[in-house]
Amino acid sequence: MRNIKLLIEYDGTNYAGWQRQKNAISLQQTLENSIKSITGEKIEATGCSRTDSGVHAKGFVCNFYTCSTIPEDKYREAINSKLPQDIIVLKSEEVVQDFHARYSCVGKTYSYTVLNREVGSALMRNTAYHYKYKLDMESMRRGAEHIIGTHDFSAFRNLGSSVKTTVRTVTKLDLQREGQCIKFLVSADGFLYNMVRIIVGTLLQVGIGKISSEEVKFILESGDRSFAGPSVPPQGLCLEEVNYNI
Amino acid sequence: MRNIKLLIEYDGTNYAGWQRQKNAISLQQTLENSIKSITGEKIEATGCSRTDSGVHAKGFVCNFYTCSTIPEDKYREAINSKLPQDIIVLKSEEVVQDFHARYSCVGKTYSYTVLNREVGSALMRNTAYHYKYKLDMESMRRGAEHIIGTHDFSAFRNLGSSVKTTVRTVTKLDLQREGQCIKFLVSADGFLYNMVRIIVGTLLQVGIGKISSEEVKFILESGDRSFAGPSVPPQGLCLEEVNYNI
Numbered sequence: 001m002r003n004i005k006l007l008i009e010y011d012g013t014n015y016a017g018w019q020r021q022k023n024a025i026s027l028q029q030t031l032e033n034s035i036k037s038i039t040g041e042k043i044e045a046t047g048c049s050r051t052d053s054g055v056h057a058k059g060f061v062c063n064f065y066t067c068s069t070i071p072e073d074k075y076r077e078a079i080n081s082k083l084p085q086d087i088i089v090l091k092s093e094e095v096v097q098d099f100h101a102r103y104s105c106v107g108k109t110y111s112y113t114v115l116n117r118e119v120g121s122a123l124m125r126n127t128a129y130h131y132k133y134k135l136d137m138e139s140m141r142r143g144a145e146h147i148i149g150t151h152d153f154s155a156f157r158n159l160g161s162s163v164k165t166t167v168r169t170v171t172k173l174d175l176q177r178e179g180q181c182i183k184f185l186v187s188a189d190g191f192l193y194n195m196v197r198i199i200v201g202t203l204l205q206v207g208i209g210k211i212s213s214e215e216v217k218f219i220l221e222s223g224d225r226s227f228a229g230p231s232v233p234p235q236g237l238c239l240e241e242v243n244y245n246i
Numbered sequence: 247m248r249n250i251k252l253l254i255e256y257d258g259t260n261y262a263g264w265q266r267q268k269n270a271i272s273l274q275q276t277l278e279n280s281i282k283s284i285t286g287e288k289i290e291a292t293g294c295s296r297t298d299s300g301v302h303a304k305g306f307v308c309n310f311y312t313c314s315t316i317p318e319d320k321y322r323e324a325i326n327s328k329l330p331q332d333i334i335v336l337k338s339e340e341v342v343q344d345f346h347a348r349y350s351c352v353g354k355t356y357s358y359t360v361l362n363r364e365v366g367s368a369l370m371r372n373t374a375y376h377y378k379y380k381l382d383m384e385s386m387r388r389g390a391e392h393i394i395g396t397h398d399f400s401a402f403r404n405l406g407s408s409v410k411t412t413v414r415t416v417t418k419l420d421l422q423r424e425g426q427c428i429k430f431l432v433s434a435d436g437f438l439y440n441m442v443r444i445i446v447g448t449l450l451q452v453g454i455g456k457i458s459s460e461e462v463k464f465i466l467e468s469g470d471r472s473f474a475g476p477s478v479p480p481q482g483l484c485l486e487e488v489n490y491n492i
Contacts, residue, residue, distance in 0.1 A: 009368045056369060076365070088368045119322070122255045122334045123302060123373065123484075238369075 001065040003099055004075055006031075006045075007091040008060040013126045013235070014086060017053045018060075027051075027087060031062070034082035038075070039068035048101040048242045049108065049191075050161070054234035056127065059090075061242045063101045099246050107171070107243040108191060112184040112200045113236045128181060129236035135182065135207030137175060142213035143206040144173040146220060147199055154223035156199055157192035158231060166192060173199070185240070194231045201229035247311040249345055250321055252277075252291075253337040254306040259372045259481070260332060263299045264306070273297075273333060277308070280328035284321070285314040294347040294488045295354070295437075296407070300480035302373065305336075305487045309347045345492050353417070353489040354437060358430040358446045358482045374427060375482035381428065381453030383421060388459035389452040390419040392466060393445055400469035402445055403438030404477060412438060412469075419445070431486070440477045448475035 008031070016024030020032075032045050048061040070078060075092035083089070098104075113128040115121050120130040150169040157166065172187035184203070186196050202219065205211040211219070211229065219227040254277070262270030266278075278291050294307040316324060321338035329335070344350075359374040361367050366376040393402075396415040403412065418433035430449070432442050448465065451457040457465075457475065465473040 011368045011371075058369065080365075085371050086368050088366055090365050119326075119336050120334055122257045122332045123304065125257070125331050127369065 001067060001097075002072075003063055003065055003095050003097050004072065005061060005063045005093050005095040005099060005101070006075070006079070006089050008062065009058050009088050009090055010056060010060065011086040011126070012051060012054050012056045015053065017055070018047045018049070018051045024053075028062075030084065030087060031079075032064075034079050035064060035066075035075075037082050038078045039066050039070070041066060041068065046101045048105050049239070051239060052194075052234050052237075054126075055237045055239070056235075057239040059241045060239055061101045061105075061244075063095065063099055096246060099244070101242075104244050104246045105190075105242055106245050107187060107189050108239065109172070109185060109187040109241040109243075110191070110196045111238045111240050112186070112196055112232070113238070114182045114184070114200070114204070114232075115180060116182050117180045124181075126235050127238075129232050131204060131232075133208045135204065136209065137177060137182070137207070139209070139213045140175055140203045140207045143203050143211070143216040144175060146213075146217040147173050151220050152223055153192050153195055153220070155219050155225055155228045156195050156202070157225065158194040158198070160193040163192060168192065168195070175203070196237060197231040197234070198225075198228050200236070201232045203229070204232065205229040247313060247343075248318075249309055249311055249341050249343050250318065251307060251309045251339055251341045251345060251347070252321070252325070252335050254308065255304050255334050255336055256302060256306065257332040257372070258297060258300050258302045261299065263301070264293045264295070264297045270299075274308075276330065276333060277325075278310075280325050281310060281312075281321075283328050284324045285312050285316070287312060287314065292347045294351050295485070297485060298440075298480050298483075300372075301483045301485070302481075303485040306485055307347045307351075307488045307490075309341065309345055342492060345490070347488075350490050350492045351436075351488055352491050353433060353435050354485065355418070355431060355433040355487040355489075356437070356442045357484045357486050358432070358442055358478070359484070360428045360430070360446070360450070360478075360482060361426060362428050363426045370427075372481050373484075375478050377450060377478075379454045381450065382455065383423060383428070383453070385455070385459045386421055386449045386453045389449050389457070389462040390421060392459075392463040393419050397466050398469055399438050399441055399466070401465050401471055401474045402441050402448070403471070404440040404444070406439040409438060414438065414441070421449070442483060443477040443480070444471075444474050446482070447478045450478065451475040 072094040115128040174185040318340040361374040420431040
């Protein structure tokens with residue numbers, strides 16, 4: 001069996017997230033069906049992470065095993081010809097047998113986009129979170145500095161999946177203003193459930209002065225979810241990049 | 247009767263353009279119905295231009311006359327509460343009686359977004375035109391210089407609406423690379439039917455070397471539509487701003 005790795009972009013608006021589900025259309029199922037119609041095999045696609053409903057990806061990675069003899073780079077076009085327009089394979093390649101989209105992953109980068117103006121947006125309604133209050137970028141950046149590093153992120157996760165450890169290393173947390181938007185870029189070796197959305201929700205509270213930038217440190221140390229800010233909605237979140245050593 | 251001016255943003259994907267039509271859902275009709283459900287009056291909204299199906303706007307302007315006594319700035323929220331999410335009123339204000347969204351207009355700016363990479367995009371499928379060939383930005387910029395100024399733009403229009411004159415003044419034609427996208431910004435005192443889309447289509451031909459940048463001048467002087475490039479598709483086009491002296 002050959003092991004094929006796919007790099008995928010998707011608009012998550014119309015899907016119930018990555019993971020196959022009984023009563024809703026998932027990205028995994030849609031992709032697997034498209035692959036099946038190419039190779040004739042019933043395959044299982046292993047994703048790099050479970051993304052929630054409404055979350056997008058510019059660089060999602062998955063892999064699947066196949067007996068098909070299609071040249072590695074030709075899967076891209078073949079699968080794209082069967083996929084709906086809101087999912088697209090950007091790259092296909094054959095990888096070593098033990099490459100696993102989730103277990104082989106050593107890091108990920110997510111972006112979160114906040115539209116920061118008085119009125120919402122029709123064009124960005126599915127790709128940004130509208131937040132109308134004035135934000136102090138400098139306070140948010142100072143708050144963000146406490147997040148960077150290796151910490152127990154228990155205060156920044158929602159329950160929903162079991163993990164062995166709640167310690168993660170955030171290597172980057174950048175905030176940039178781009179026109180009327182604020183873009184958060186977060187890189188880590190791994191993320192807990194809703195971790196990015198709670199980090200952003202907490203930093204927005206810092207931005208409006210409800211939480212001081214110094215308090216972010218204490219929230220982190222408390223390990224208490226109730227001290228952190230709310231999870232911001234899914235549509236602002238996008239999986240930008242997944243890293244592998246393999 | 248009061249004259250109310252609205253500044254509107256919309257995602258044109260699911261509409262048959264601005265103008266009311268018999269067998270398709272238009273932006274005009276959708277907006278007029280929302281206003282009617284607020285004021286109780288059957289009104290007619292006058293748009294600054296007819297945008298084609300699939301074309302977007304961040305700063306479309308229209309006006310309507312009403313007997314309603316709602317404070318001028320409150321129309322925004324009231325109408326938004328009735329509109330679908332792909333149309334949003336950004337601003338509402340009362341203007342002088344003879345303000346007319348189309349006739350009072352002295353200039354407009356459109357953007358056109360080209361996604362210039364090998365594979366298309368799921369997230370930008372409705373807001374950019376995917377063009378995979380390598381483009382020479384400098385040639386395109388030199389070609390664009392010939393477009394700027396006052397010219398007869400007969401070679402850069404499709405038939406579809408009658409006009410008194412085909413002379414227009416293009417005051418700005420900028421090309422910028424933004425990541426994997428190329429953004430065209432075009433300002434003029436007015437535009438002929440499909441003019442921006444033909445300008446972009448012609449400059450893309452310059453970018454791949456099918457038309458030289460000097461030839462743009464001759465195409466313009468010829469007044470012959472068949473010499474110019476094709477009209478690029480609607481989804482890359484966005485009405486950014488409309489200017490008034492009134």
